[in-house]
Amino acid sequence: MKYRYNRDGEKLSVLGYGCMRFTKTGGTIDLAKARREILSAVERGVNYFDTAYVYPGNEEALGLILEQTGIRDRVNIATKLPQYLIRSSAAIEKDFREELKRLRTDHIDYYLMHMMTDYSQWENLRRFGIEEWIQEKKQSGEIRHIGFSFHGNTDMFLRILNAYDWDFCQIQYNYLDEHTQAGRAGLEAAAAKGIPVIIMEPLRGGKLVNLMPEKAREMVRNHPSGRSAAAWGLLWLWDQPGVTCVLSGMNSVEMVEENCRLASEAEAGIFTESDQAFIEKLKEEIRAYVKVGCTGCRYCMPCPSGVDIPGVFRCYNHMYTESRKEGRHEYAQTIGLAAEPGFGSRCVRCGRCEKLCPQVLPIRDLLREADRALRPLPYRIGIGVVRKILLRKPKS
Incomplete structure (x- = not known):
């Protein structure tokens, strides 16, 4: 396993475990299966586990498995405040206490404001005293690092990024979304401030593997490197020094093993010019199926009427x-x-x-x-x- 570092010099595995995709049977998480997968990941050096308040049964499952296996101190738990549900200062504390109980822990290593899409959401939280609350929790040790996860446009990401002294952030980013949502501009802005960036949806929820056009699949199969579609997507991210940790929703031991193997190759600058050119050709092939030939250059922006x-x-x-x-x-x-x-x-x-x-x-x-x-x-x-x-x- 390769590691990159947070602002305090602590190691984060370049591969993180996205717990949202734990296997469910009849609507209930298969704890025995999840336990095998988590143990396999930890044994191979994964130390970042991501969950959230609103993922049904997810925090409880992770907390129980970490307690039963005695590995809580070997991993970082990342979970999230459902800021979109918060209507009072008391609600912030209530939800946080519930998360500690579910996770069977006395502290959260990486705590995020969940699914920010607009700066107004941060303003609302400030009205509820979120900044003072964060300071209190960090002083008590109940929260070690504070951040936010984001699903909006680049401009809004930059406003939120610059609105507070964040310890880290989490964005959707992959080679097909290079210039959408926070995008490369957001990634590089965070990196310039020394803020670690956690990547979600690195393969678009598996779509850059399972739903690629046939010609794109053929290009991957015939490439002399022998890399899989998943390998191209993950290594493209790890090639960038601003990427700290890439989350993967691993739901089989085989997937854990393969992704950990790929993570052992995760070096910034690993891609050659030929590799970058191949990714561009792959994107062109995928985009051949698009409806509108917009490249996302944003020359048309800002729109006087506010259209994105x-x-x-x-x-x-x-x-x-x-x-x-x-x-x-x-x-x-x-x-x-x-x-x-x-x-x-x-x-x-x-x-x-x-x-x-x-x-x-x-x-x-x-x-x-x-x-x-x-x-x-x-x-x-x-x-x-x-x-x-x-x-x-x-x-x-």
């Missing part, structure tokens, strides 16, 4: 490269849950974007088409309901 043009097209393309459900979920989460949602419907057809687009895309027509596809009536209603819950301002 690259974000809309990214989600629209997800409907074709992955599934309708995935594209609509991405649209709802990353655009619909912003304080000022950049829906395509906000377009007033001024035409400024089309004059700036290097791809000469008919952006105005495509925005209307994309918004209709991404936000059919049930989704419009659902987004509205969720916005009222997650973005509701606290009473003063």
Whole structure:
């Protein structure tokens, strides 16, 4: 196992264990199977285990397994405050106490504000005294490191990143999402501040392995390196020095063994120019199935009407490269849950974007088409309901 370091010089395994994907049987986590997989990972040097308050049964399972096996002190537990559910200062403390109980521990090593999408969410937490609460917990040792996980656009990520003295952060990042969500710009901004970056969805939930177009699969099979699709995705991340730890939702001992083997090769700068060129060709092949030829260059931004043009097209393309459900979920989460949602419907057809687009895309027509596809009536209603819950301002 290779290791990189946090701001205190403590070692973090370059491969982290994403516990969300523990195997379930009849809706219940298979504890015996999860135990075998966790032990296998720890024996091979994995020391970062990620869970969350809202993953059903997940914290309880991890806590029980660590207690029964006596390995709590050999690992770092990362879990998350469901900031979108918080409505009072008391609720912060209540949820945290419940997490300690579930995890059967007296401290959390890495504690995150879960699923931040907009700066307004951090403002709400500040109104509830989150900064003072964090300071208290760090002084008592109940929280060792504080961070946030993020699912929004780059600009919002940078605002949140610069709003507090974070110890670490967690972003969705992979070679297909290089310039979306926090993106490479966010990764490098965090690295420039010396903030460790934890990577989630390194293989897009397995889609960069299981749902690749056939020609892309063939390219991987025929490459002289013999690397698997998963290896290309993981090594692309570890090649970047700003990446501290890559989470993998491992749910078999075989997967643990293979990913740990790959992690033993995890060196910054491991990719050659030829490797980088191959990744670019792989991306081109995958993107051949996209609906809109938007490269995410952002020359069209900012939109005077507040439309997140690259974000809309990214989600629209997800409907074709992955599934309708995935594209609509991405649209709802990353655009619909912003304080000022950049829906395509906000377009007033001024035409400024089309004059700036290097791809000469008919952006105005495509925005209307994309918004209709991404936000059919049930989704419009659902987004509205969720916005009222997650973005509701606290009473003063």
